[in-house]
Amino acid sequence: EVSAKRPDWHFVIIGPVVKIDVNDLPRAENIHYLGSKKYDELPVYISHWDMALVLFALNESTEFISPTKTPEYLAAGLPVISTRIKDVVNPYGDADLVYIADDAETFIKHAETELDKKSREEWLMQVDEFLSDNSWDHTFDKMSKLINNLKIQVVHV
Incomplete structure (x- = not known):
């Protein structure tokens, strides 16, 4: 729907198509499915993007995806528009770091807002x-504390 309303915008989709039939994907002249790429190839693609998209369907398979x-x-340094994935909404959407779009109109509004910005x-x-407080080491430390606290509570019961 967005590609039809904004035929001058191009949607470059990189990555595997999983848990959906390739034939069910939307098709248009401005939607480009490039398939999987190696990690060292991604910076070349990203350097040409105006924004990034997190395009997960909302279903049982994606209910607990992060x-x-x-x-x-x-x-x-890319602005992000995402579907309403729980782990994107909280914390990124709640912190106004990521746009959440539930429909084509909202998606277009968010994209236009971002494209019109003079400075980021x-x-x-x-x-x-x-992100400075969001490293894998920090995440590991937080999870370890949660697990250890749970073990202490279970032992004391």
């Missing part, structure tokens, strides 16, 4: 601050 693409795109400097500072 896409690592989100912080990767943010770390690359303030947003980039917010992203950097947020």
